[in-house]
Amino acid sequence: MANFDDIRPFNDDEVQPTLQRIIRDPELLATFSHYKFSSWPKFLRKSLGSKLISVGLRRHVNKLQTVRDFQEEVEQYMNKMIKETISDLSVIGVEKIPKGPCLFISNHRDIAMDPALINWSIFQHGRDTVRIAIGDNLLSKPWTSDVMRLNKSFIVQRSITAPRKLFAAFKKLSAYIGHSITVDHHDVWIAQREGRAKDGIDTTEPAIIKMFAMSKAKEESLGAYLNTLNIIPVSLSYEYDPCDVAKARELTLKATSGNYEKGEHEDIQTIGAGITGFKGRVTVAFGEPLNQLSDETTADELASLIDQHILSNYKIRPANVLALRKLEPELNFDPAAFNVSEQDITAQRSVFEQRLANCDDMYQTQFLSAYAAPLKRKLVAIDA
Numbered sequence: 201m202a203n204f205d206d207i208r209p210f211n212d213d214e215v216q217p218t219l220q221r222i223i224r225d226p227e228l229l230a231t232f233s234h235y236k237f238s239s240w241p242k243f244l245r246k247s248l249g250s251k252l253i254s255v256g257l258r259r260h261v262n263k264l265q266t267v268r269d270f271q272e273e274v275e276q277y278m279n280k281m282i283k284e285t286i287s288d289l290s291v292i293g294v295e296k297i298p299k300g301p302c303l304f305i306s307n308h309r310d311i312a313m314d315p316a317l318i319n320w321s322i323f324q325h326g327r328d329t330v331r332i333a334i335g336d337n338l339l340s341k342p343w344t345s346d347v348m349r350l351n352k353s354f355i356v357q358r359s360i361t362a363p364r365k366l367f368a369a370f371k372k373l374s375a376y377i378g379h380s381i382t383v384d385h386h387d388v389w390i391a392q393r394e395g396r397a398k399d400g401i402d403t404t405e406p407a408i409i410k411m412f413a414m415s416k417a418k419e420e421s422l423g424a425y426l427n428t429l430n431i432i433p434v435s436l437s438y439e440y441d442p443c444d445v446a447k448a449r450e451l452t453l454k455a456t457s458g459n460y461e462k463g464e465h466e467d468i469q470t471i472g473a474g475i476t477g478f479k480g481r482v483t484v485a486f487g488e489p490l491n492q493l494s495d496e497t498t499a500d501e502l503a504s505l506i507d508q509h510i511l512s513n514y515k516i517r518p519a520n521v522l523a524l525r526k527l528e529p530e531l532n533f534d535p536a537a538f539n540v541s542e543q544d545i546t547a548q549r550s551v552f553e554q555r556l557a558n559c560d561d562m563y564q565t566q567f568l569s570a571y572a573a574p575l576k577r578k579l580v581a582i583d584a
Contacts, residue, residue, distance in 0.1 A: 308391035400573030442477020523571035
């Protein structure tokens with residue numbers, strides 16, 4: 201494991217030293233103070249607010265000695281968040297997960313909530329939490345890296361540009377994922393693509409499948425190696441996306457100007473919005489294990505198979521129907537085919553219309569397209 205020290209999650213003996221370092225970080229204290237005391241004047245938040253946050257954190261962290269202690273503390277906030285921001289949480293197929301270690305591959309809609317909901321779902325059914333793949337682009341601040349690695353996150357080094365170094369980094373990542381599952385017997389989660397599906401189109405990057413196999417033996421087929429990872433596709437369906445307007449704005453600006461520059465703390469703000477924003481009804485659906493692949497299976501074929509599982513298990517809601525009807529009013533389809541009633545559509549219409557109204561006119565087409573995408577893809581799959 202020493203070979204993975206620069207990317208692996210922290211161990212139990214690293215918890216206290218890391219926590220003591222975190223609670224002294226001025227940027228973390230300022231960030232927490234900004235959210236906790238948002239109505240205070242800036243100078244007061246920076247001085248008194250940061251001190252109050254520091255005192256409060258000290259009381260909490262001194263009792264946390266292990267990674268499990270830390271995650272149990274996080275679970276309390278997770279339960280509170282679910283109660284406050286999710287009107288109904290459905291978990292499907294969790295009882296069918298094999299007892300052995302698995303590689304969960306899900307669609308990617310939210311930076312923090314995707315792995316958090318998978319973790320919560322399996323933990324409630326007596327399974328240990330997963331090791332989480334997270335891009336180093338989200339770890340621009342030392343304290344964010346520390347917090348993520350305390351929460352069993354391991355680092356995907358995407359910021360490397362030199363080809364040889366990038367190849368070496370991905371080979372190490374491949375080895376770490378394989379080691380986690382086959383040696384440590386520990387579950388792993390990774391998104392099906394780099395970056396969130398801001399356009400609502402959930403597709404698996406074949407390059408990720410190829411990365412998994414970079415550490416396999418030369419004589420071993422791709423399919424045979426991937427079978428050892430026990431791949432489980434997971435479909436995450438959010439009725440409402442707390443970051444829907446921000447995503448629509450980003451994609452529209454990219455399309456019209458060819459460029460979009462993130463703000464200095466935009467990733468942290470996005471994580472905060474995703475956690476605290478209203479999500480409506482949420483479904484976490486675990487698919488069948490993909491561990492019977494043939495020796496001839498290719499990365500493209502497996503990526504397509506994962507896409508099929510994620511799309512088939514994606515839960516359509518009134519927001520998807522309303523968005524598609526606005527975009528393509530001439531399109532004739534029956535929502536009942538996706539277990540969506542006209543009564544439910546009517547009940548959710550005002551909520552959806554208000555979210556759309558909060559989106560600038562310039563970004564509304566992209567806003568609607570993102571909500572319509574899963575339903576449109578399901579309709580295409582039916583016709584195919």
